[in-house]
Amino acid sequence: MRRRPFVIQQSFPQPRPTTNPYVIMLAEAIRAQPGVELRYFSWRNALLRRYDVFHVHWPEILVTGRTPLRALVRQGLSWLLLVKLYLFRIPLVRTMHNLELPDGITRRERSLLHCFDRLTTLRITLNPQTSLPDDANAITIVHGHYRDWFREQPRQERVDGRVAYFGLIRRYKNVQALIRAFRGLPGDLSLQVGGRPSTPELAAEVQELSHDDDRIDLKLEFLTDEQLVGIATAAELVVLPYREMHNSGGTLAALSLDRPVLIPDNEVNRALSEEVGEKWVHRYSGALTTETLERTLQELRTDPPCGRPDLSAREWTTVGEEHLEAYRHARRLRGLPA
Template identity: 55%
Template sequence: MSRPERIVVQQSFPPPRPTTNPYIVMLLDALLATPGLEVRTFSWRSALLGRYDVFHAHWPEILVAGHSPLKALVRQGLTVLLLLRLAVTRTPIVRSMHNLHLPQGISRRERAILRWFDRRTALRIGLNPTTLFPPGAAHETILHGDYREWFAAYPHPGREAGRIGYFGLIRRYKGVEELLEVFAGLPGDGLRLTVAGRPSSEELAESVRALAARDPRIAVRLAFLEDADIADLVGRSQLIALPYRDMHNSGGVLAALSLDRPVLVPGNETTEALAREVGEQWVLRYDELTPEVLGAAIARAEEIAADDRPDLSARSWADAGRRHLDAYARTFTLRNPRRPPEGA
C-alpha cells in the first residue's frame, strides 16, 4: 500500500480539557498545523468506525482502565474490538513511549491486552535519546518538547533563597514521602519545602500530611495544580526536587527547566544525558537521597546566576509536527517492505 497524499491519524487521546497533560495539547497543536496531516482525537465511535490511516497510542493502559469493574470490562472489550479492527484493516499502530513498562497492579486480562497491543505496534517513538527499544523494532526519536511558550503567559516570581519545591501528581514511585523524611533531617531555619499536587489515594495523602506535620518548615497543598500555580511554585523555588524511583520521561523536569529552575533527580542514563544537553548545573543527580545530598544541591543552586537559563534549543516544538508526519509515513514502508523508499 502506498503512502496517501494526506495521512489521517487517529489519536488515542480525546479532545483536550483544562486538566489535559500540556504535552498532549502542544503536540495536538503541532500536528494540526502540519500540512499533509489530518488529526482526529479519540472517541470509541471514531476509533472503531472511522476511516483513518494510522492509530497513534500514547498511554494504552488508559484504554483498558475504568472507574468500576464493569466499566473496565466494557473498555477492555472495546479495546479488543479495536485491535481486531486494526488487524483486519492492516492499520499500523504508532506508539509514543511515555512509559517503558506495564503499569503495576493491573489485572491479568489488562496485561494480556496490553501485550497484544505491544505486539501489534508497527513503530515506536522515543521521547528522549536513551529510550531502549525491543531488538529489531522500528523506531524514531522525537524529543519531548519544552514548556517555555506554555508558561509564557503567567507571572514568573523571583526565586527565594533556601526554598525547595515539589509539584505534580503524588504517587508512591515518585518518592515524595522519602523527600519529606530527608528534608526533616536537614538543619537550617532558613530552609523551606513546598509539596503540591494531587495524591493518588487518600492513604497516601494521609501519609504525606503526617510526615509534613513533623516539620514546621514544610508546607503541603494536596490538590490539582493549575498552570499558574505551577509557574508560581517553581518560580519561587531555588531548587525543584523530583525524587522519582524510576525516571525516564518526566514532563515535570522539563517544566521546571522551562521555568529556569534547576532540578534534583536520581542519577541514571537518562538524567545524565539531559544534564549534558541542557547544562550540568541544571540537572543535579544523586545515587541516594540524603540530607547531605539535599543540602549540597541547594548550595549548588545558589550559584546559578539569576539571568542564566538552561539550553533547551533541542526541545523546540517547531519541527515536532513534521517529525511525527515522517514517522507516520514510515509505517507505510514497513507494511510493504518490497516498496522502495521514496526518492530511491
C-alpha cells in the same frame, strides 16, 4: 499524489483542564503540518471512521475503567479496535512513555496490552537510551519544552532557601524521601510540595511526615498551571526524587521555567545534563539524603547557572515535523503508500 488529508487518529480525547499538556502541545504541533487531519479519540472515531495511522500513548487507558462493567465494555471495544487495525493493515504507532506494564491490572487487561504491543508497527522513544527489543522498529523524538505553554503565567520572585516539588504524588515519585531529607536541614529554609496524591493513604502519610515542621507547605490537590508555575518559580531548587526516572515531564517543566533541578543519576539524566547545561541538572546516586540537599543548595549559591537552560533541541515545530515523518515511515513499514 494524495488527494485527501493524511488522517492521524490519536488515542487521547478532546483535551480537558486536567489533560497532560504534552499531548495538547503535540496535537497542536501535528495539526500545524500541511495536509494533515488530527482526530481526538472517541470509540466512534476509532472503530467506524477511516484513518491512516493510529497513535497510542498510554494503551492501559483504553482497557481499564472506573467500574468493572465499564472496564469490561472498554476491553470489548479494544478487541474490536485491534481487529480493525489488523484487518485493514492500519499502522499502530506507540509512544513509549512507560516501559513497564502498570501495576494492579487484571489478566485480561494484561493480555490486551500484550496484543497492542505485538501489533505495534513503530515505537517512538522520548530519548535514545530507551531499551527496546532488538527487532523493534523505533525512532527517537524528544519531549518538547514547556516555555510556550507557560508563557502567559505569572512568575513568582525566587525565595532563597526554597525547595519545591510539584506534580502528581505517587508512590514511585518518593515525595516522602524528600520530606525526610528536608526535615534534617537546619536554618531558615522552606519546602513547598504541590500535587494531588494518588490515594488517600498516601496523602495521610505525606501529611503525617510534615505536620510538626512549619517550614513545610503542602498543597495536596491538582495544580492549575498558574499554581504550578508559582511553586516552581518561587523555588531556588526543584527536587524530583523518583525511585525510577526515564522520561520526566516535570524535569522539563522546571527547566522550561528556568529553575535548576535535583534528580536521580542515570544515563538519561546525564545526557539531559549535557544537553541543557550541567549547572541546571544536579544529580544524586542512591537514596536522597539531607547531605545531598544541603550540598546542592550550597553549589547553587557558590556557582549558580547563567542564562537559561539550552532547550533548542526541543522546539515543538521540529517535534511536529518529526511525528509526521514517523507516521509516514510506519505506513511504509506496512507496505502502504505514505
